[in-house]
Amino acid sequence: MANPFKPSAGSTPPLLVGRGEVLDDFAAALADGAGAPGRLAFVTGARGVGKTVMLTKMGDIAHAEGWVVIDETATGGLIDRLTRSVRAARHETGVLDRPRTRGFSFGIATLGTISKDYELAPADPHDLRIEIGRLLDSPIMADGGLLITVDEIHTIDTDELEQLAAITQHLIREDRNIALVMAGIPQAVDQLLADNAQRPRVSTFLRRAEMVVLGKVDEADVADSFLQTARDADRAWPAEIARECATATGGYPFMIQLVGYHTWRTEQGTEITNEHAQRGIAVARRKIGQLVHAPALQDLSDVDKTILVAMAQDDGPSRSSDIAQRIGKNTSYVSVYKGRLERSGLIEVLPNGTLSFSTPELREYLREHAAHYAMATTGPDEVAP
Ligand SMILES: Nc1ncnc2c1ncn2[C@@H]1O[C@H](COP(=O)(O)OP(=O)(O)OP(=O)(O)O)[C@@H](O)[C@H]1O
Ligand SMILES: [Mg+2]
The missing domain is CATH 1.10.8 (Helicase, Ruva Protein; domain 3)
Incomplete structure (x- = not known):
């Protein structure tokens, strides 16, 4: 018999542990009708915590409710791919294109008249909104809606994010049955918010999204x-x-x-x-x-990594003052990074203020690779955001 466990990125596990509440909330958001807050959401958490799997499960729930589900990754060309997928989904519902061809004819003296139908170029970005509208107008979509999931949100192009924000906001305002769930590591979500602080439309959109923070399970x-x-x-x-x-x-x-x-x-x-x-x-x-640890450490700054290496010297939770001493800085310097690392999901700050690793074996991994990761101790200070 095949091994039921699935230890690889994005693979759905045999049993999804400890995520019942998150999924119930999502099911409720679908049932609550257009405009329910949980229909626009960010799934975030450390690497390997189950974000991609969560998108798949949310998709399964929506699908079972008769929704059309489109899963995408935020790499370049996102809007174009979404447009094509929505169009294909509409075709599947039986609503076909109106004639979208334009006849050309021109005469060439010696050959007579040649005429040909040229297909109009597809996937102009503003087509996405029109396509979604047409899909949702389809009679067999009367009870369902459209769920779009976008994974690896850190790879999104600013223009495409702006377009996605504008389109989603319009559709929400029109009370359309639409849900958008994006996923990425917390640093990527923070970065998106920071990068778009000066773009009111995008930042309002990002801030309106419900944060679904995944952590470890019981x-x-x-x-x-x-x-x-x-x-x-x-x-x-x-x-x-x-x-x-x-x-x-x-x-x-x-x-x-x-x-x-x-x-x-x-x-x-x-x-x-x-x-x-x-x-x-x-x-x-x-x-x-x-x-898990190697890619997670790659997402961090040199100072973040140096602090983790300093923590790994302890056998249990670390005190900020010890960390500060080990890296030759003061405790307020450490506390800025402590907050960042806590948000990344790699460490926990315990009630007594000490720092503890959240992921198993991270301490041991860091000890083994300390020489590789502890490089910034004597380097110039980084400016923390
Ligand atoms: N709730 C869960 N219960 C049991 N196994 C899970 C659960 N969530 C995820 N997994 C398993 O954990 C592994 C990682 O899941 P997934 O790829 O979804 O993580 P991720 O957060 O998307 O990681 P990354 O940030 O690297 O993209 C997979 O093998 C998956 O089967
Ligand atoms: Mg993932």
């Missing part, structure tokens, strides 16, 4: 999901061992799939043993660095 729910997955496959996974595996995930979604996959995979018989679990956990710990 370890008890992770253990339950392991047990459920085993039951579904008729395999024995003793509760004690499932709990230990769950603890090793730290409730971190990518790690759930890694531990699940490598534990499951190591078995030969019908029962998952402690030995399988220990091996699975060890492999998962090795893999998460390259799959």
Whole structure:
């Protein structure tokens, strides 16, 4: 039997742990009718926390309610691709184009008259709004709407963002059945807001979007999901061992799939043993660095990384004053970065003000790669936003 776990970016897991409330809220936003706040949303959270999967699940909900769902990534040409997809969806609903061709005829003395139909160039940006209107006017869309999901929002081109904002705002104002959910890491969302502060239309649009911040999930729910997955496959996974595996995930979604996959995979018989679990956990710990931590660290500034490396010297939560001392700065300098790192989802600031890592194995990964990441300690100060 195939391994049910899916430890790769964007793959839908066998069981989605701990996101029931977010999905219920989204379903309610669809049911609440045009203009419901949750219909314009940003899904954000650290790398590997499950943003792409959340877009897929939201799409499934909308689809089940009879909506048309279009999933896109924010790379160049977004508006053009959306226009084409909406047009294709409209064709599927049975509403075809009015004749969109224009006849040309011209005479060439010796050959007589040649005439040909030329198709009009498609996908002029302002077509998108018209196309969406025509799709939603289709009789079979009477009860449904259109959900557009846009992943990797940091790659969006400013002009395309402006167009998307204008189109969405018009459609919302017209009480159209439309929902737009965008996803990206918190730094990208912050950056979008900062970059567009001087563009009233875009910044109002971005600020109106509901923020859906994804974090880690409850370890008890992770253990339950392991047990459920085993039951579904008729395999024995003793509760004690499932709990230990769950603890090793730290409730971190990518790690759930890694531990699940490598534990499951190591078995030969019908029962998952402690030995399988220990091996699975060890492999998962090795893999998460390259799959999640390396790309997450790449998103950060040198000072952010230096602070994380300084934190990794501690075996538990770090005090700001110790970090400041280690990097040769004062505590107010550290506190600016502390806020940034907390928003990125990589660390938590505990009630007593100490800093703790949020993702499993990040400390160990940083210790191993300290030489590579701690480069800014003696460099010039960065200006924090
Ligand atoms: N709620 C969840 N329960 C169990 N597994 C999950 C959950 N959410 C995501 N996963 C798993 O975690 C991994 C990462 O998910 P996903 O690719 O959606 O993360 P992401 O936030 O989009 O990451 P990135 O920022 O790198 O794009 C996938 O293997 C997915 O199956
Ligand atoms: Mg993703």
